[in-house]
Amino acid sequence: DTEVTQTPKHLVMGMTNKKSLKCEQHMGHRAMYWYKQKAKKPPELMFVYSYEKLSINESVPSRFSPECPNSSLLNLHLHALQPEDSALYLCASSQDPSVAGGLGYNEQFFGPGTRLTVL
């Protein structure tokens, strides 16, 4: 399996709702990422998990809560979002650089994304 999957594809939620985004990869990758992308902008990094531990939090508001239940799964829990949080949410994964022939590179493979609309 050489892909990253994300569910749902589309999500519409009110500002008082609680919802979750899910991401899965079966490539044996050890790092998983959440990005937020607004229209005509590059992806903005939100969180990084490395070996199932949160390694980077880019000062993301607490209404976004990541979770990594195991090495293949990554969730993003959403609560009390604002309309400006509407965006495409992308999950990505990358393999352990030490496995890649010692080349130490970080090619990230992206899922199809979840289009989130907050009303």
Place this chain on the structure above:
Amino acid sequence: ELKVEQNPLFLSMQEGKNYTIYCNYSTTSDRLYWYRQDPGKSLESLFVLLSNGAVKQEGRLMASLDTKARLSTLHITAAVHDLSATYFCAVDKTRRDDKIIFGKGTRLHILP
């Protein structure tokens, strides 16, 4: 702080023409990535460039890396409409973490 600049940010060109997208970055790095994004879709990895002088080619696209100039180029040969997309370059910030820094992207529109 690592900064990545792409130019042009928007390019409209005729089919059959050649053109180059430039990606400059501000601090030393020898790992650079090119991604393609179609409208409303996710990012697709195109090229991984890992050393000075690296050159990779896939179809009508060729990417190169000059680490001394801190410059990568993505060259399009005899453009076809199917290549219309947004192209992002991204640079590894450091070997100590997993962050890559994206350029703003180049929106490429190829006119039939």
